[in-house]
Amino acid sequence: MSYVIVEKPIANTTVIRMNRPERMNSMAFEMVGPLHDAIEEVAADNDTHCVILTGTGRGFCAGADTQETEPPPNIEGMTLTRIATRSMTILADLVPALQRMPQPVICAINGAAIGGGMCLTLGADVRIAAESAYFRAAGINNGLTAVELGMSFLLPRAIGSSRAFELMLSGRDLTAAEAAEIGLVSRTVPDDDLMNEALAVASQINGWSTQGVQLTKRAMWAGLETNSVRAAIELESHLQLFVRLTTKNFEEATRARKEGRPPVFAD
Numbered sequence: 001m002s003y004v005i006v007e008k009p010i011a012n013t014t015v016i017r018m019n020r021p022e023r024m025n026s027m028a029f030e031m032v033g034p035l036h037d038a039i040e041e042v043a044a045d046n047d048t049h050c051v052i053l054t055g056t057g058r059g060f061c062a063g064a065d066t067q068e069t070e071p072p073p074n075i076e077g078m079t080l081t082r083i084a085t086r087s088m089t090i091l092a093d094l095v096p097a098l099q100r101m102p103q104p105v106i107c108a109i110n111g112a113a114i115g116g117g118m119c120l121t122l123g124a125d126v127r128i129a130a131e132s133a134y135f136r137a138a139g140i141n142n143g144l145t146a147v148e149l150g151m152s153f154l155l156p157r158a159i160g161s162s163r164a165f166e167l168m169l170s171g172r173d174l175t176a177a178e179a180a181e182i183g184l185v186s187r188t189v190p191d192d193d194l195m196n197e198a199l200a201v202a203s204q205i206n207g208w209s210t211q212g213v214q215l216t217k218r219a220m221w222a223g224l225e226t227n228s229v230r231a232a233i234e235l236e237s238h239l240q241l242f243v244r245l246t247t248k249n250f251e252e253a254t255r256a257r258k259e260g261r262p263p264v265f266a267d
Helices: 029-043 080-092 094-100 116-122 151-159 161-170 176-182 191-206 210-224 229-246 249-259
Strands: 004-010 013-018 050-055 059-061 105-109 112-114 126-130 134-136 187-189
Touching: 004 029, 004 191, 013 029, 013 191, 029 080, 029 094, 050 059, 050 191, 059 116, 080 094, 094 116, 105 116, 105 191, 112 116, 116 134, 116 151, 126 176, 126 191, 151 161, 176 187, 187 191, 210 229, 229 249
Parallel strands: 013 050, 050 105, 059 112, 105 126, 112 134, 126 187
Antiparallel strands: 004 013
16 A cells, blocks of 8 residues: 555646545654655656645644554664654655745645644645644654754744634644634645635646746745845845746736736746
8 A cells, every 4th residue: 555645636836645544644764754755856847836745634743653553764773863863854854845946835624633743734835725634743642742853933924923822732632614714725725626726826826937946946945034025025126037038927917917918938
């Protein structure tokens, strides 16, 4: 059985599907390893301009696997403390790996996004949730901390600090409807419409300049870590000039508007 499925249902869009439904796609190493491989493989695919990350079954990703699973790879001869560090290092790179992908990542949240699964959604650029989906910062429920895999950095920036504190400290469930209300997801859709909606967003993104889209993603993530508007503007100015001067995209956009047709950007 393949724990991660990679498919290309439409041109230029690749779906990465976590496929361990009997465990609600929990973060066992037998799934995390193939997920890392899939992210790396798709990131290097020049024919993929947009990525959709989703899960199989009733869970998007249930976070830590509480049942017996395979150990992390390459731990022969290690002490327990070193194994723990190796394990967390593998898990902790999932969110940065999604951010590093040149393509925009749309997270189609088909069900429960719990603990590390909720963190995983925060690594995506766009989040769309099925109406049955829900979120929980579950570390606190398990007697641990709620901070993991970038949650303390990304969640306050997505929904504000007060809401982030409340969710992380209370350990309560956040419904898809409330997630949309507070801006954690872009929208909610009926469960059966989730993938079609994600594909429609991907197709809209794919209609624009691939270079323009990818550099916009990079600037947006950099902006989250930039500490002044002047620094953000400086980066934006260089990126805008770079695309303007090294492509004919602006001329094509102007020509297409005059001719009443969609632009075809050659970058």
